[in-house]
Amino acid sequence: MIAIITGDIINSQKTDSELWLPKLKNLLGSWSATPENWEVYRGDEFQVKCSVDEVFRKCLVIKSLIRTFENLDVRLAIGIGNEVFLSEKITESNGSAYVNSGRLLNDIKAEGKTLAIKTENDKVNRDLNILFKWASIDFDNWTVANAEIIHRLLTNSELTQDELAKVFNITQSSVSQRVKRSNYDLIQETDQYFRKKITEL
Numbered sequence: 001m002i003a004i005i006t007g008d009i010i011n012s013q014k015t016d017s018e019l020w021l022p023k024l025k026n027l028l029g030s031w032s033a034t035p036e037n038w039e040v041y042r043g044d045e046f047q048v049k050c051s052v053d054e055v056f057r058k059c060l061v062i063k064s065l066i067r068t069f070e071n072l073d074v075r076l077a078i079g080i081g082n083e084v085f086l087s088e089k090i091t092e093s094n095g096s097a098y099v100n101s102g103r104l105l106n107d108i109k110a111e112g113k114t115l116a117i118k119t120e121n122d123k124v125n126r127d128l129n130i131l132f133k134w135a136s137i138d139f140d141n142w143t144v145a146n147a148e149i150i151h152r153l154l155t156n157s158e159l160t161q162d163e164l165a166k167v168f169n170i171t172q173s174s175v176s177q178r179v180k181r182s183n184y185d186l187i188q189e190t191d192q193y194f195r196k197k198i199t200e201l
Contacts, residue, residue: 001201003055003080004101005048009066010073010114012044020069027065031058035089047090047101052080052201056194059115060187061154063139067147073140077105078117080201096120114140121201128197135190138183146182149175153184 009020021040028038028048038048050058059076066074079101085094100118108116115132119125142150152159152167159167161175168175 001052001080002083002095002097003050003052003078004097005046005050005055005059005062005076005078006101006105007046007048007062007074007076008105008109009044010075011071015069015072017043020066020072023065024062027061035091036087037090039090041091047098049090049093049097052198053195055080057154057191060139060191061151063115064142064147064151064154067139067142068144068151070144073114075105075108075113076115077101077108078115079104080117080119080198119198119201124197124200128194131190131193142182145178149178150182150184150187153179154187 012020024046025034025040028034028040028046031048031050032038037050038046040046048058048062055078059078062076063074066072079097079099081096081098081100083093083095083097087093104116104118108114113133113136115136117125117128117132148168149164152164161172161179164175165172
């Protein structure tokens with residue numbers, strides 16, 4: 001089994017792509033090589049292949065990066081399944097993971113959601129999508145300041161609050177408040193729950 005994230009940037013027309021696109025590409029490039037494992041296409045859509053247990057965390061890293069830009073957000077559709085044809089380009093590869101992810105993105109666009117998952121297991125789908133609906137209430141309302149802190153912690157969990165204070169030029173107590181407001185501990189717990197739940201597939 002593999003995981004495929006298919007995503008698109010919300011409100012991309014209202015923000016200069018030169019601001020966010022290089023940062024998104026840098027992030028995806030730090031994970032794996034393009035175009036076989038990820039690709040940005042049609043200007044504001046992208047697809048990423050990764051391991052099943054890492055996929056939720058990677059979605060959060062992408063989400064927190066995009067939310068650091070005022071007025072931008074991202075829709076993320078996770079598809080989990082097989083890969084029956086591996087091309088040199090991810091957008092030409094195929095299998096149930098790709099189909100589940102691509103179709104799901106169209107579904108959540110129509111439903112106004114920003115995060116959902118589709119696997120071959122209906123019970124896992126139901127349980128995780130209810131979790132994602134609740135979690136998205138928080139994720140979709142991250143401020144730029146919250147998104148910055150979350151992104152830093154997700155990409156470098158070793159950072160201390162003192163180090164974060166220097167990065168953002170704020171006090172350690174302000175960092176502590178932001179971490180608390182961003183529900184970072186709950187995000188970590190949710191990731192652990194996701195990893196446990198996905199073993200039921």
